[in-house]
Amino acid sequence: MIQVSIPLFPAEDGGLLIPADHVTALLRRLAEDWVDATETGEMPADERTVSDLADVLTELADQIDVECIGCASAQEERGGGGGRAARAGGGPARRRGVSGRVV
Template sequence: MDDDTPEPGELRLPLALYRDNATGEMVIPAAEVSGLLRTSARQWLTWEREDQAELDPQTVALLGGALADLADQIDVACIAAAS
């Protein structure tokens, strides 16, 4: 395997990072974070269906649901802040 190929059970996703010009801090857009959470949840469920998860199906479902809920909360908070 080459260095860019993820190992089984390894999740690699592109993530946009930006530097805030005013503070110099690194920031991640909220849409990127909520997308990352949803993609992670989907990937866990795929691993579970393909019998690659080391967790039981109920645990995978609960963790995936928690990530999706957190993504929803981020989206709602951003919509409220933009309104």
């Protein structure tokens, strides 16, 4: 079982923000751990199902990265700086210092 610590930042509207690079790392780590636990027999589950679920988590992390790169590019074109973190429970997240909302 993995243990992770994810920093939370208060938003001006009272919500909490999570850095997207932490979210994407968590998604990828969970996917890897599920596959490893299934392969070693630590988690008795159908390997194909676990692999498919791990792929979904990895694809979600990839989508967040792509959205963040898009946000970073748009901000650079406008000459703006990056934001702080990704909103818990929202859409795209942070990458390379850019913020958005996390799914």
